[in-house]
Amino acid sequence: MSRIVVFGAGGRAGRRVVAEAVSRGHQVTAVVRDTATYAALAGDQVTVVRGDVTDADSVAAVAAGHDAAVQAAYQSGLPVDEYFSRAARALVEGLGQAGVGRLVVVGIGTNLEVAPGVMVHDTPNFPAEGRIFSLGHVAELEVLRNADTTVDWVVLAPPPAVLDHEAERTGRYRTGGAQVLPSEQGAPAFSYADLAVALIDEIENPKHHRSLVAVG
Template sequence: MSRIVVFGAGGRAGRHAVAEAAARGHQVTAVVRDPAAHHDLTADSVTVSPGDVTDADSVATVAAGHDAAIHAAARLDVPPRQFYVSAAHALLDGLPRAGVGRVVLIGIGTTLETAPGVPIHETPGFPEDGRAFSLGHAAALDTLRAAETAIDWLVLAPPPVPLDNEAPRTGRYRIGGTQAPPTADSAPAFSYADLAVALIDEAATPTYHRSLHSVTP
């Protein structure tokens, strides 16, 4: 089994990733800013550790000895571009020093394309309050694509709608390309539990490499 470090383990996506990895028998380090606030994450195969995904030294320290990393962290008190780009740089710097060669990052569906070269956040009428957040993710993706690195990174972008935090795990998901998948009012909501399945699959047994992909029900 693998040793997986999960940055942003206190959030919804991060918690599900930790639970999914632990349930499969992986050893997990759950990285949060304040471990005292996350005692509930602790389990036999889970260690809760303080860390900062935007600080390369912190990333290198907490990721040492792991096989793969997952970036599920978010900050609402920091400008999105600043946070996501800083995190990308810190992971690209810190993970090689830690000997970690694989990282799976959670993207955002609004960076997927409605036409070649046209992300959802550039379509007419896209809400301005959401555009900065999407542009932050896009800038981080540009950072990854431009990097000369040995890190095998992957960005998985779930649908650009709220995910279901309560729906049970089905183990089913589909990975597509950079095009936004068609949606219908009758389409099932994608769950954090099934997003976590995709994250751990790709962290432990990589299939896609150095690219952005949609992940849907």
Template sequence: MGKIVVFGAGGRAGRRVVEEAAARGHAVTAVTRTPDSRFADRRITVVGGDVTDPASVAAAATGHDAAITAAARLDVPAVEFYTAATRALVAGLTEVGVSRLVLVGIGSALEVEPGHRMLDDPAFPADHRAFALGHVAQLDVLADASIDWVVLAPPPVFLDESAARTGRYRTGGQTLLVPSPGSFSYADLAVALVDEAESPRHHRTMVAVGP
């Protein structure tokens, strides 16, 4: 099995990614801002790190085969955080030779029809639009990166924290999946993310993912 580094490992998505990767036999480095002992599996190493700092990214990612990021910050402007984090990830991973990066996107950045994203609707809440635009800015940074990346965008619904893992999901293009799912679990999002880290199927693009 390989070695996967997970940034944002303390969050709801990141924690499940760490658990999913470890359950498959991977050695996992879980990167959080404030490391603790929340993971008991011996295959999981928890380290402190700053996803917006290229040197910190490089230190955490050295010797790994792939990186997954589910990092988010709500206490700074989304565009500022996501652009800084994506630049640091690209720079740090490139420095240490980690060529595969899988990122969690946002469903509201997907198109509802050609040329019209969900976040472009005038009725879309302004505070949610600001957060979604951070993810869009992330794509702008990735467009110029040499690393092999993919953004998986879950549906624009509240992800289910308690639903059991089914191991099933669908992927599409850059439009919302139809029929629109009523819910999607963090556990199955983690399955999709680890699948893309293990056996890349999509390259240098954003992909809708859902049940």
């Protein structure tokens, strides 16, 4: 059993991560911005706390005593490049202070390559608003890659499509490199539930280190 701190525990990915971790017997600290809104997350294995993933001192405070962290948070009130880069800096600093050795980050599939050096968000006719959001994740990744830290991080990027938030967990997924994984015609959309399986697997049995990894 591990103690896992989940930032953004109230979102679609975060809720699934909490549920997956609990189902495996882990103790979870669910970090949200408003504990009253997400009080229903609390349980025998889940403690709900207020925290700010963009503030290193807050990260260190809520992460103390934990074995691993999951970053699934997003705050729409800040420019995306500022938010994700600030969060990445706060996480590596705060988790380092708290002695947390493993960080698993929910990435975005539009950061994956469709050809060598060509990311999904660089393809013709890609929506401008979506590209801005995707570049925010690029900024996050650059902070992680350049950080002088003992934290062993990995970014898992699901397919560049809308994930199924209602589908039940199958426990099946595959991983690759930094390229979009080929998909079979007619295959169902990848689900948040199975993304959560991959995220918790990387905590229980780390296979990827300091890299962007496609999952689908």
